[in-house]
Amino acid sequence: MGRYVARRLLQMIPVFIGSTLLIFLMMYALPGDPVRALMGEQAFDPSVVENIRRDLGLDLPIWQQYANYLGGLVQGDFGTEIASQRPIADIIAEAFPVTIRLTLFAFTFTVLVGIGLGVIAGLRPDSVRDRGLLTLTLVLISMPSFVLGYLMQYFFAFQLQLTTPTVQDSESIGDLFLPAIVLGSLSLAYVARLTRTSMAENLRADYMRTAVAKGLPRGRIVGVHLMRNSLIPVVTFLGTDIGNLMTGAIVTESIFNVQGVGDAIFEALTRREGATVVGIASLIVIVYLLTSLLVDLLYAVLDPRIRYA
């Protein structure tokens, strides 16, 4: 077990370096210079731009810049923003909690409602409510989140005037309600369908017949036998989905003006703050890698047949 985890963690290192390098290279290839962009449209002095670039090491060859960056990162230093001269760690510390809160909110919503709906439909496959649910989820899946976001904004804010169209305080849970629902709805639809299919399949399984034949109470059959086995694929999906939710937040945050990671990365991208983009992206990559490890370990909990050597 321990060896398995250690091996997985070791495997993460090249993946992590590879993906940060890729993003770093892409940032380097972007047209536009951050220092020049800082000067804006009005007149400026090119020698000042040169000077600042030299001071920041932006005139070095790309490999050296990457080495410097990685060297700093290993020591926990994310670097400094070019314009504001603030540590990037601060910027990350401001943005991440907001997005994580939004993601967790959306995630909880996905899990509770998605599995709930899936169970309701899955227990009676091919009934009216099952077909209704399948249609509903299909519609949800086919709506890109910006469509859903704007529809919600239009109906809840402009028509019914229940909320403000955009989030006023990114740290208030109440304000994050609508964005979280929009963010979670796609995953919700998948979770519901997945639960439903898996339940429907397992209902026909031999062990279910055995359990019924043994005369176990229905609550126990559904709760212990059926649920436990049906949830395995759902858990895989949920695990890999956390990373997706976090990036999906880029769109949701842009619609509802939540000041989270999406907002920060967008701003950094347009200002060519390369180190900020790479820093935030690396963290998202880490979250993604860790959650997929977590999922694999959860299998062992849910399905005793699986063991890791």
Added chain:
Amino acid sequence: MPEKTADKVETTVATDPAPGAAATEAAPASAKARSLWSDAWNDLRRNPLFLVSAVLILLLLVLAAAPGLFTSASPRDADLAKHFLQPPNWGNFFAADWLGYDGQGRSIYARVVYGARASIMVGIGVTLLVAVLGTAVGMIAGYFGGWLDSVLSRVTDVFMGIPYLLGALVVLTTFEERSVWVVMLAMAFLGWTQIARVARGSVITIKQADYVVAAKALGASTTRILMKHILPNALAPIIVVSTIALGGYIAAEATLSFLGVGLAEPTVSWGVDVSTGRQQLRNAPYVLIIPSVMVSVTVLSFLMFGDAVRNALDPKLR
């Protein structure tokens, strides 16, 4: 997002979700190719979901190929003086003012009709590119195994680790000119990983099959084995994943255009129109809602189509 669509496919297609190893025993490898395809077709013909979506997709394809058949108005012609933000005239079917005019005084109906081409082209184009690229990588990794497999699998991991939207944002910002082709290539560059895993998984299973071993023993060349024996048998799961992902790619293109890094004017695209329309949400919501609905209907058609194809090709679910 295509990732999500694909994730779901992997988990439903996979019958034994062995962790870590992506050995998705996805395809009914033992089924004879011919009977599988004809069985599938028989099945599809009777599926109302398939028929409805096929009709819708056919319609969209015609829209994309010959938009001029549906409207005489041009999507670019603007007349601010007369048509600035004119609401839809619902009764006037298929006329230029049927769905109203946008903030530039352009016919929304004409723009919706002409916008189909970009979405369909990107959707199909990315799907094909991803299928080719992903299958190639997956087959090479799965067939040759060893260090080649390790390297390619790590590369796949790296690309998988990069969040799709984030990667697309950065890649697309690199390009100054963002034509349909550029958007397609960028999306494929980041999106091939799922297919690669699926392909690798099925190739690993197939290469142990008797007929492959036999072909090898008979001295068939590697290319021949790969192209004649392995590819046809690995195709089913790839097709399943691809068709379902198609809808996702269309949604992704619209999302990227909406974020301002996808297609740009003067290319007529639903995503671009949604992004323009967001400013009018309070004032003239139809400018945003009409192209949004088009995106959703298109994605829905391809999803239903993909679902039907999967049900037909995956006998385990029958």
Added chain:
Amino acid sequence: MRGAKSAKFVAGAIVVALAATACGSGDGEDKKNTGSGKPAGYVSIDVGEPQKPLIPADTNESNGSYVIQSLFTQLLDFDAKGEIVYTNAESVTTEDSKTWTVKLKSGWKFHNGEAVTAQSYVDAWNWYANIKNNQQNSFWFADIAGYDDVHPEKGDPKADKMSGLKVVDETTFTVELKDRVPYFNYKLGYTTFAPLPKVFYDDPKAFGQKPVGNGPYKFEKWTHKKLIQVQAWDDYKGPNKAANKGIQFKNYSSLEAAYQDVVSGNLDIIRQVGPTDLPKYKQDLGKGAIEEPYAAIQTLTPAFYSKTFKDVDPKVLQGLSMAIDRDTITKTVLNNTRTPATSFTPPQVKGNQELDTDIFTYDPKKAKALIKEGGGVPGNKVWIQYNTDGGHKEWVTAVCESIRNATGVDCVGDAKPDFATDLEARDNDEVKSMYRGGWVADYPVNVNFIKELYHTNAESNNGRFSNKKIDAKMAEGDKAESLEEAVKAYQEVEKLLVKEMPAIPLWYYRINGGHGENVDNVNVDFHGDIELPQVSVK
């Protein structure tokens, strides 16, 4: 289940680790309420996070400038008509436009009690101009004699003081310029010319986070990306003493969010209403709606090196100008946020004049004829380069359609994903045919809108317009002995511009902002900034 147990443990450990990364670095919980609490008598306005540390000569974007203006007071300022109002200076005088004498008002102090003297100005200007300090606005000091010693084009500075600056006594200093600049005193109204206290030199970096100025407000706190708070300073001696108790500059991620807060009373002033709310903001805000023109212009600037416009006959450009229906576009697509242009300078600057020409009038027939006369547009197609992150797409599309409909010349927007890319294409001479140009007055004199944009050697002349006759005329104006003469000379230059068309002026800017019911006396200065010290709280 044996294996499962330890798996459970590891899984649990990862959950804990993830949760820790989630909340660990975030002191979000403590900061939760900083945004909402506003002390009584304070005014709040939507001014976002400054891009750079708060040093006067290192800031030229609008967010930072707003804060700097509240914290620092330079020698003089301008009223709404663009006339000079002396603030920290008693007088700024010259005999020959070359040597200027500055007399300061006595008894002025920095917020930390240090006296504001002639030395505070001279030291600050020398520091700003020094190439070693990398100040963005350092070139503003280039008129002063000895600038090249502290700011050579290459290499290290030869001196750390400009020879043109001399302290005469406690409250007097003289500025000797390299050449005559009849309007030099107008330049002094720019915030870059603010003085610095001695504490600055101890640690400029820390100062940039917590500045000490001599302005109507003193610095209170800066919660990054959320708010900056400044407090009215009781000992302020200038004419623009605060009528309120302080200001909160609040950062909003969107104009829409800020607007909602104004409507619901959580924010006092919004500088610019977003496009979503523009059609209805006058209804929503009633008397609180602000609509004021200010000294800024938007143009289409042809790239004179591009295939489209290389050696172009100015008649073609005049024709394109006449093909743009400025009236309709400003009224519809731009929601009245702009006023159609009728010259190369906005009405708020000294020397703005009525030009006897019809090139600003929409006339499709004449436009077509002029373009034909001038030999047409190569390829019969023009591109307008713009950045998609600045809300320009709508009007660029409208202008293009106007040109296309009127003249048959195809016109498409050349969208750059962001400002950085847009600027790079301009700097590297890669503009396909024209780009959207914009200019906000640095000082309210026509020179600022002509010399900085159309002189052959001007840094912002990205269209690479070059005309010897016009350069010579500008040089004549710069030699003038009085401001009036200089302004007149530049008026002549402007008349030539109509014939040569270095740019197609489109429209002047208006600020479309608003304020809530809690505040009053919200006025706008010549470059579109709200006069915050005047705002009173009910």
